[in-house]
Amino acid sequence: MTLMIRDLCVARGGLPVLQGLSFTLAPGQALILRGPNGSGKTTLLRTLAGLQPPLAGQIDGTEEQIAYAAHSDGLKAMLSVRENLTFWADVFGQPDIVPALDAFALRPLIDRLAGTLSAGQKRRLGLARMLVTGRPIWMLDEPTVSLDVDAVAQFAAAVRAHLRAGGAALIATHIDLGLEADVLDVTPFRATQDTRAGASDEAFL
Amino acid sequence: MTALLRRDLKLAIRAGGGFGLGLAFFLIVTVLVPFGVGPQSELLSRIAPGILWLGALLACLLSLDRLLALDWEDGTLDLLATSPLPLEAALSVKALAHWITTGLPLVLAAPVLGILLNLPAAGYGWLVLSLLLGTPALSVIGTFGAALTVGVKRGGLLMSLLVLPLYVPTLIFGAEVARRGATGMDPVTPLLMLAGISAGVIAIMPFASAAALRVNLR
Amino acid sequence: MSMTEDTATPKRPSGFWSYANPVKFLGLSERVLPAVWALAAISLVVGLIWGFFFTPNADKFESTVKIIYLHVPSAMMAINVWVMMLVTSLIWLIRRHHVSALAAKAAAPVGVVMTLIALCTGAIWGQPMWGTWWAWDPRLTSFLILFLFYLGYIALWEAIEDPDTAADLTSVLCLVGSVFAVLSRYAVNFWNQGLHQGASLSLDKEENVADVFYFPLLVCIAGFVLLFLALVLYRTGTEIRLRRTRALQAREARL
Numbered sequence: 205m206t207l208m209i210r211d212l213c214v215a216r217g218g219l220p221v222l223q224g225l226s227f228t229l230a231p232g233q234a235l236i237l238r239g240p241n242g243s244g245k246t247t248l249l250r251t252l253a254g255l256q257p258p259l260a261g262q263i264d265g266t267e268e269q270i271a272y273a274a275h276s277d278g279l280k281a282m283l284s285v286r287e288n289l290t291f292w293a294d295v296f297g298q299p300d301i302v303p304a305l306d307a308f309a310l311r312p313l314i315d316r317l318a319g320t321l322s323a324g325q326k327r328r329l330g331l332a333r334m335l336v337t338g339r340p341i342w343m344l345d346e347p348t349v350s351l352d353v354d355a356v357a358q359f360a361a362a363v364r365a366h367l368r369a370g371g372a373a374l375i376a377t378h379i380d381l382g383l384e385a386d387v388l389d390v391t392p393f394r395a396t397q398d399t400r401a402g403a404s405d406e407a408f409l
Numbered sequence: 410m411t412a413l414l415r416r417d418l419k420l421a422i423r424a425g426g427g428f429g430l431g432l433a434f435f436l437i438v439t440v441l442v443p444f445g446v447g448p449q450s451e452l453l454s455r456i457a458p459g460i461l462w463l464g465a466l467l468a469c470l471l472s473l474d475r476l477l478a479l480d481w482e483d484g485t486l487d488l489l490a491t492s493p494l495p496l497e498a499a500l501s502v503k504a505l506a507h508w509i510t511t512g513l514p515l516v517l518a519a520p521v522l523g524i525l526l527n528l529p530a531a532g533y534g535w536l537v538l539s540l541l542l543g544t545p546a547l548s549v550i551g552t553f554g555a556a557l558t559v560g561v562k563r564g565g566l567l568m569s570l571l572v573l574p575l576y577v578p579t580l581i582f583g584a585e586v587a588r589r590g591a592t593g594m595d596p597v598t599p600l601l602m603l604a605g606i607s608a609g610v611i612a613i614m615p616f617a618s619a620a621a622l623r624v625n626l627r
Numbered sequence: 628m629s630m631t632e633d634t635a636t637p638k639r640p641s642g643f644w645s646y647a648n649p650v651k652f653l654g655l656s657e658r659v660l661p662a663v664w665a666l667a668a669i670s671l672v673v674g675l676i677w678g679f680f681f682t683p684n685a686d687k688f689e690s691t692v693k694i695i696y697l698h699v700p701s702a703m704m705a706i707n708v709w710v711m712m713l714v715t716s717l718i719w720l721i722r723r724h725h726v727s728a729l730a731a732k733a734a735a736p737v738g739v740v741m742t743l744i745a746l747c748t749g750a751i752w753g754q755p756m757w758g759t760w761w762a763w764d765p766r767l768t769s770f771l772i773l774f775l776f777y778l779g780y781i782a783l784w785e786a787i788e789d790p791d792t793a794a795d796l797t798s799v800l801c802l803v804g805s806v807f808a809v810l811s812r813y814a815v816n817f818w819n820q821g822l823h824q825g826a827s828l829s830l831d832k833e834e835n836v837a838d839v840f841y842f843p844l845l846v847c848i849a850g851f852v853l854l855f856l857a858l859v860l861y862r863t864g865t866e867i868r869l870r871r872t873r874a875l876q877a878r879e880a881r882l
Contacts, residue, residue: 557796557800567786
């Protein structure tokens, strides 16, 4: 169940962005990713989620374990809150959407079409989706965008509950969530001009 | 998998889903043909099988750019790719949903439009049968085209350019079945060919589509 | 294809595969290109002049027959270029050699021009022979479909910004397109049994074309192959330099 990253190198657009990255993420543990724009946080999360192959290094413990949430929530405007959540619960083989609704105070909105929600409400629905995946490792990319203070607190509480239940979370964010979490600054791992890790443009240099 | 099918069907039926657009397009194309070639009924009845097949094919093509583009824009494809559902299965289901919402209505509407084009009585059964066997292939091949071009902004025209040549064998055998049926010739050989093409592409194309989509999601 | 055998061997840059390195490929192509250009020019000039001016007029064809010195080689190349693209696409998908993907990209416009030459010379030949510029004969139709496949392939390369994504997607399209091109060929054969003569060049040449026409035709075919080789080497070199510039700029920009 422990996520183990060893000597990872990830690339965006044929260009290495991060190199030599190693860390472990045990059950009950949360890790906050920090680093300036373009430093490769999103690329790292997409690589760990299996959406793109790493250039080099080893990733262990991600198979069928990861729930991934990116900037866009995958919500359908013409489906209600209930239908959106039920769909993802079905895809991940989970029976119950009630805990997810409660965690993000979505009950009053349950029959509203997702298209009529505000940006913050949509975001809450997108985060509630993590709870219906039943997956132990959450990977969140800037989860608090357009959330108000209350909603951020709800989110932090949901993460805490997830950790208590033996889950883990990897969160790229700039704000302080008030979590007891380690912080990983990716800046020292930025790939340099002469990184040679098998990126696709290297053959041409 | 049924969840994805149910969701796609629901989305197609609700406002903005574009359900029925293909059907309306099919109707308009069929109505326009006599204006282009003249109203002589024996000419129309001779070209009816081909026109109906071509109309159905174009209607199918027209609705393809919605097949993956919407799920691409709102991030659903990223999330589906990280879900337990294999991408091949997800794309097969999406092709099936496309067929149910676009192909099947076209099959059902074709006999009615056949009346407008004076299709000979012997041709109706073969026309419906050929469309029933051929339109799934159109949806599955179209899904491949959509998967190739999903990352291209305004890729609709490009997708037509890629998909239409791939439609050639299906169109040839499908229209041949309908034409032979209408003229009283034996349509069994092209019918078997058409069935073979459909079975082959349904079995194999989802793998090519998923490979293309994975590259695009990278 | 035989490529699967090669994947089993360890990736040592030796022999043939060492030229999969773009820089090494550039060096090689720069060395051999002048010779290939020269050979292509010589064989084309010799073949075409021999064919056009030093062969007798066949009785039933009169002088129109001489267009075969353009028609047959270009038609052969139209198909062979696609086959070459299929092979290089497979090499790219299996072994990830950039030169291979770029060679496929470089070959496509040459292939489309070859197809166009075959179609046009066919039309010009067909007009006096069959009394029509165009007929929906299976061979002609197949070439038209091949032309469409080339267009789609080139359009896909042009439409996608990231070069590796474009290489992957066009390779998949080339594979799928090849299967459908063969399917279309059979479908078209079934659809219309045509008036085009059989292949005019096969192993039993006596049956088809007399020696006087056959030898200059062979020289022309060699010329077309060499011309294609020169163009592909040259264009692949251009593509490699473009990618190299892009790679250097990207590294530069990142500081």
